[in-house]
Amino acid sequence: MAVSANRLELLQIADAVAREKSIDRDIVIGAMADAIQKAARSRYGQETNIRVDINTKTGEMKLQRLLEVVEDVENPATQIYLELARDKNPDAEPGDFIAEQLPPMDFGRIAAQSAKQVIVQKVREAERDRQYDEFKDxxxxxxxxxxxxxxxxxxxxxxxxxxxxxxxxxxxxxxxxxxxxxxxxxxxxxxxxxxxxxxxxxRTHPQFMAKLFTMEVPEIYDGIITIKAVARDPGSRAKIAVISSDSSVDPVGACVGMRGSRVQAVVGELQGEKIDIIPWSPDAAAFLVNALQPAEVAKVVLDEDAERIEVVVPDDQLSLAIGRRGQNVRLASQLTGWDIDILTEEEESQRRQKEFQERSEAFMEALNVDEMVGQLLASEGFASVEEVAYVDLEEVAAIEGFDEETAGEIQTRAREYLEQREAEFDARRKELGVEDVLKEIDGLTTEMLVALGEDDVKSLEDFAGCAVDDLTGWGERKDGETKRYPGTLSPFEVSRADAEQMILSARLKAGWITEADLAGPDDEGEENEDAVEESAA
Known part of the structure; x- marks a missing residue:
């Protein structure tokens, strides 16, 4: 069968559009079929069900009108009587469709313009889908x-x-x-x-720098060296933490390269951004000491519950540790994920002296002792009157200059002071209207109940409705720094796990939950097994 010029031209246009837009040729031919279908409906009626088939090899085009086979015709444009349908196809049944061949049509100017718009729209949608599918991965x-x-x-x-x-x-x-x-x-x-x-x-994303290092350092690409963390102040300075899985490969040296060639290639791409390459360590304290380079660190104190870390540096290293406008400590905080407080050795010494003085004065006031005894207790490591009252008598008697009689007297005074203070707190609790039932929850002291009452948490239901953050406080991280918001029990240093247990106890006591709700799947399984064994016995 000879192919006409018009049919050839149709296929050539489809091929050209598919190549230009980088989309499937079948999508273009499908768009053409939809366009011709729309143009045909404008001629034969919008309600007419028209199907257009284009042969992808020859370009031959067929126009067909589909008529639904029914017993009672309501719309002759879309339906055909069962008797007439069986003249065309003896096997026709109601609900089937009969295809009627339509003659080739000449497109008018408006129909052609409408067909063109359909093709352009379909091709544009296909192009967008192709772009999204390509770049989403x-x-x-x-x-x-x-x-x-x-x-x-x-x-x-x-x-x-x-x-x-x-x-x-x-x-x-x-x-x-x-x-x-x-x-x-x-x-x-x-x-x-x-x-x-x-x-x-x-170009400012931390992973942009990580990917640049992956391109420049073969050991990272091969997986021998791993980038554990990245922190950037774009265009100014950055820190990157690396670790090697092969003890014979120095991760820092590999990233720097011969005469700094590898790191300089990354620096050049980042417009001269200075990069500190730091060995990563699973030990948080050691990692932080590395992260604060080039400053020297004298001492590190970690508070894992609050995710804060206190760093003591020599007096002449303070400005270097903080960096210009706090840049060095801010990047170190982003890199490690810890909030960092930096003190000089002199500031730490002054703070320790102040804490020592405060503890000594607290012992002098509570126990009615002179300054020397208060300082002796503080210097021996006692942090509170509770510790003095309830440790073994031998520990107090072991203090230089004390005997058992003196130690006993001090412990007696400590317990009397605590009893008096407990009575005062209990009176204040009752004055605030805090329910007695809250005293039955493990972990809640009378002083804590006073704090809850002052925060308008007075009943068992009030406490059961609290969230852990309400009690222990929470932090919000922004621009690499965490801002802390205190909770009702923050002054008492209650851990999140303890606060959660207290709230669960309150909900259990209030009847909001049951012991079965608290039991995990394993516990339930064990109980079921025990029940089966008992019934078998």
């Missing part, structure tokens, strides 16, 4: 492109088969782009939006 990769235009500080990048955008806040400060400039960026998000897929690029 490239999130977390570095892409290369050229600057297409700059709009209000945002850089539009031509990626070849799509367009990406580097927003102003994702650009390195003082970086200037012009039309045609080559640019490398990190794909951090791809979204399907009304105007097409939006590919968001970044």
């Amino acid at each position: 490239r999130i977390g990769e570095i892409v290369n492109g050229s600057v297409k235009r700059v709009e209000y500080g945002n850089v539009i990048v031509d990626l070849g088969r799509g367009e990406g955008i580097i927003r102003r806040d994702e650009q390195i400060p003082r970086e200037v782009f012009r039309y045609g400039d080559r640019v490398r960026a990190y794909v951090y998000d791809v979204r399907r939006e009304q105007r097409g897929p939006q590919i968001f690029l970044s």
Whole structure:
């Protein structure tokens, strides 16, 4: 069968559009069929059910009208009597469709324009789907492109088969782009939006630097060296923590390269950003000491519950540890995930002296002893009157200058003081209207009940409705720094686990939950097994 010029031309157009837009040829031919179908409906009636078939090899086009087989025709444009249908197809049954061949049609100007719009729309949708499918799997990769235009500080990048955008806040400060400039960026998000897929690029993302190191350092690409953490102040300074799985490979040296060649390649791409390469350690204290380089650290004190770390540095190292505008300590905090307090040795000494003085005065007031006895108790490590009252008598008697009689007298005074204070707190609790039932919850002291009452938590239901954050406080991390918000029981240093247990006890006592709710699946399984064994016995 000879193929006419028009049919050949149809296939050639489909091939050209598919190549130009990088989409499947069948999608283009399908769009053409939809367009012809729309044009045919404008001629034969919008309610007419028309099917268009285009042969992908010959270009031959068939127009058919589909009629539903029914016993009673209501709409002749879409339905056909069963008797008439069986003249065309003896096996026809109600609900089947009969196809009637339509003659080739000449498109008018309006019909042709309408068909063109359908084809353009379908092709555009297919192109957008192709772009989204291609780039959604490239999130977390570095892409290369050229600057297409700059709009209000945002850089539009031509990626070849799509367009990406580097927003102003994702650009390195003082970086200037012009039309045609080559640019490398990190794909951090791809979204399907009304105007097409939006590919968001970044040059300030911490992982951009990590990926650059992966490209420059073969050991990272091969998995011998792992990048554990990255912190950046874009365009100024950055810290990157690395560890090697092979003891014979120095992770820091490998990242620096011969005469700094590898790190300089990354620095050049990041507009001169200074990079500190730090060996990572599972020990939080050792890792933090490394992270604060080049400053020297004298002492580190960790508070794991609050995720805070206190660092003591020599007086001449304070400015180096903090860095310009707090940059060094801020990056170290981002890198380690800990809040960092930096003190000089002199400040720490003054604080220790102040704490010693406060403890001594507290013992003098509570136990009615002179300054020397108060200082002796404080210097021996006793932090509170409770410790003095309830430790073994031998520990107090072992203090130089004390005997058992003196130790006994001191413990008696400590217990009397605690009893008096307990009575005062209990009177205050009753005055606030805090229910007696709350005293039955393990872990809650009378002083804590006073604090709860002052915070308007007075009944068992009030306490059962509390969240752990309400009691222990919470932190919100912003710009690499964590701001702490105190809870009702924050002064008593109650851990989150203890607070959670107290709340569960209150809910159990209030009847909000049962012991079965608290039992895990394993516990229930064990109980069931025990029950089965008992019944078998």
